[in-house]
Amino acid sequence: xxxxxxxxxxxxxxxxxxxxxxxxxxxxxxxxxxxxxxxxxxxxxxxxxxxxxxxxxxxxxxxxxxxxxxxxxxxxxxxxxxxxxxxxxxxxxxxxxxxxxxxxxxxxxxxxxxxxx
Amino acid sequence: xxxxxxxxxxxxxxxxxxxxxxxxxxxxxxxxxxxxxxxxxxxxxxxxxxxxxxxxxxxxxxxxxxxxxxxxxxxxxxxxxxxxxxxxxxxxxxxxxxxxxxxxxxxxxxxxx
Numbered sequence: 001x002x003x004x005x006x007x008x009x010x011x012x013x014x015x016x017x018x019x020x021x022x023x024x025x026x027x028x029x030x031x032x033x034x035x036x037x038x039x040x041x042x043x044x045x046x047x048x049x050x051x052x053x054x055x056x057x058x059x060x061x062x063x064x065x066x067x068x069x070x071x072x073x074x075x076x077x078x079x080x081x082x083x084x085x086x087x088x089x090x091x092x093x094x095x096x097x098x099x100x101x102x103x104x105x106x107x108x109x110x111x112x113x114x115x116x117x
Numbered sequence: 118x119x120x121x122x123x124x125x126x127x128x129x130x131x132x133x134x135x136x137x138x139x140x141x142x143x144x145x146x147x148x149x150x151x152x153x154x155x156x157x158x159x160x161x162x163x164x165x166x167x168x169x170x171x172x173x174x175x176x177x178x179x180x181x182x183x184x185x186x187x188x189x190x191x192x193x194x195x196x197x198x199x200x201x202x203x204x205x206x207x208x209x210x211x212x213x214x215x216x217x218x219x220x221x222x223x224x225x226x227x228x229x230x
Contacts, residue, residue, distance in 0.1 A: 004160065006160075034217070034218075042222060042223070043206065043220040043221055043223050044161075046218070105163070106218065108161035108162070110159050110160040111160055
C-alpha cells in the first residue's frame with residue numbers, strides 16, 4: 001500500500017531553536033496533507049491542512065507563525081516549529097490523501113517525537 | 118460540533134478472548150466511520166470503515182457495524198492475539214465538509230499470552 005514517511009522520527013532540541021519535520025508521500029502524489037499533534041494518552045488533534053502550491057489552513061487555536069507549513073511539491077510537506085518551547089514537546093503526525101485509486105484513502109506517517117529541553 | 122467518544126483504556130485481555138471497544142459519535146451530517154490502529158512506534162493504519170448506516174466494515178478478524186439509531190460503531194473481534202496489542206482510534210468524517218477526520222481519544226489494547 002501507499003506509504004508516507006516522516007523525518008526525523010525523533011528530535012531533541014534546545015528551547016528557542018526551530019525544528020523542521022518533513023512528510024513525504026513515497027509512491028503517490030498528494031495535493032493535500034494534514035498535520036496532527038498527539039499528546040500522551042490523548043487523541044490526534046488536527047493542526048492544519050497543507051495544500052500544494054497554496055497557503056495552509058490552520059485549525060482554530062493553532063498559531064500559524066509558530067507552526068510554519070510549506071507544501072512545495074506534490075510529495076513533500078514540511079512543518080517547522082519555530083522558537084520551540086518545552087510545551088511544544090509532542091508527537092507530530094502527518095497524513096496524505098491519495099486520490100489515485102478507486103477510493104480516496106488517507107495514509108498516515110509514523111510520526112515525529114519532539115522533545116524541547 | 119462533531120465528536121467521537123471511545124471507551125477509555127487500557128483494555129487488557131488474555132489471548133483468544135473476545136474484544137469489544139465501544140465508540141459513539143455525534144455529527145451534524147451523515148458521517149463515514151473509521152477504525153484506525155496504531156502499533157507501537159508506527160503511524161496510524163486504516164483498519165476498517167463504513168460509509169452508511171447498517172454497513173459492516175471488517176478486516177483481519179475485526180468488524181464494526183454502523184448503527185445510526187444508537188450512533189455507534191463498536192469494534193469487535195472474536196479471538197484476539199498478542200499481535201493485536203496496539204492503540205485503536207475511532208474516527209468520523211463528514212463527506213464534502215472539508216473531509217477532515219475527527220478522532221476519538223484512542224483505546225490501548227494489551228493482549229497477554
